[in-house]
Amino acid sequence: MRMAAAAALALGLATAQPHAQEQVQPKVHLSLNQGHVLATHALKSGNPQLALRVSDALLQANRKNHVAWQLQAVAYAQAGQHAKGRKAAARAFRFAPDSAAKFQIGQLASRLAFQSGSPVLSQYWLRRTAVHSPDSKADALIAKDYQALRRISPWSFRLSGGVKPSNNVNNGSDAATQEIDGLSSHQNRFGPRAIALSGLIGTLDSSLGRRLRQSETSLTSLSGRLYVQRVALSSSAKEEAAALAQLIHTSVPRNSEFGSTYGEITLSHAFAAGPKESAGSARVALTGATSWYGGRRNYNLVKLSGARSWALSSQNRLTINGSAEHRIDPRLSLLRADVFGLGASLSRKLENGNSLSFSLGLRDTHTSNVNSAGTTATLRIGYAIAEAIGPAKVSTGLILGAADYPDHIFHNGFGWQTIPGGRQDQSLYADLNVFFEDYDYAGFAPMLRVRAGKRSSNHSRFDSSEFSVSLGIESKF
Helix, strand or coil: CCCCEEEEEHHHHHHHHHHHHHCCCCEEEEEHHHHHHHHHHHHHCCHHHHHHHHHHHHHHHHCHHHHHHHHHHHHHHCCCCHHHHHHHHHHHHEEEEEHHHEEEEEEEEHHHHCCCCCHHHHHHHHHHHHHHCCHHHHHHHHHHHHHHHHHHCCCCEEEEEEEEEECCCCCCCCCEEECECCCCCCCCECCCCCCCCCCEEEEEEEEEEEEEEEECCCCEEEEEEEEEEEEEEEEHHHHHHHHHHHHHHCCCCCHHHHHHEEEEEEEEEEECCCCCCCCCEEEEEEEEEEEEEEEEEEEEEEEEEEEEEEEEEEEEEEEEEEEEEEEECCCCCHCEEEEEEEEEEEEECCCCCCCCEEEEEEEEEEECCCCCCCCEEEEEEEECCCCCCCCEEEEEEEEEEEEECCEEEECCCCCCCEECCCCCEEEEEEEEEEECCCCCCCCCCEEEEEEEEEEEEEEEHCCCEEEEEEEEECCCC
């Protein structure tokens, strides 16, 4: 009955002269469909005030009339009241009966949000629109619009997360007892926190940025990041840990002991560098951060970093980066350290559209804790396939690592002893990443990662292997 109800419209108000306000205006009774037609005609005729009066009357008859809300949104837009138009479009989106209508109205809400001076809200509505996208062509247009808004908006936000079953959630040892190469066997039994424990690892990585200043050749921004990792031990790991804890008379580890949190704030400045034809750029950044582990703060840090990038050719690009980190106010004096890093990466786009990359990273840690003082080197070779394989995009990588801790010490059961020649580790890992971009929701799609590898050492405590499968979410644009 409500849909068939009549809307009483005082049409005289739309055209009356000022003195006519003192007169009693005749009312015309129209059906809802006739009201829709009249409001649409008013908009086409450039009369948004009449359209607003008609849509108000329509909404008095039915507050869930999505067409009336949409007509009102367009009328506010014609009247230059874009913020009110966006709110009306939001109501229209809420009551729209199907995906086709929601897609059209969501696009309208995004445009009105942008016109009202809110590119962040415009991005939000684009993501809601993406849920109801009719085809891949519309997906591509949404992604293009979103990237344009990202360049315009002073704010940026990123969110990713996942759950990862792993056979080694605590970076523990594959060995049960301590053995040192080159020395007589020291078969002290490891505690339940030192052996590899299986379970689930959950992660959440979020960042929020604000552009402070921008020109054609430079960009200054302030950003914050929060990374949270939590661990849930498997039933078998809990049983194994409990049995070992009872055997060596120590406490049973809890899930919370292996959780970690990292938060940072970064001020960065990026700018064009070198000849224009080299498409070169540089970036310097100052970061302040805090690290927690096991529910307790480990240390604060301040880090200065920089990078320089330029095109060697139309297919090749080289980036060199470096950093210096100083850890302050540690929970334990052994956590105080200065860490220096140097890296380089080369990316090459192949003729078939695929890409190949090489990344080398060097890290030197200076600290009074001799078991943490040392150097590490990591080489990663990556390959990404440009064309989707079925519904997914695929990339893979191979990681080789080496580490040297020249003054590493261990407890031999009677006291502390230095390993002759120090401790050396070698590692080899491989990963496979599958991004299911066709199965997205609001522009977020599932990412499947498989990682497997092994680390070997002359100290059995650091012999470990890993096999994990993680399912997470990533943004398409």
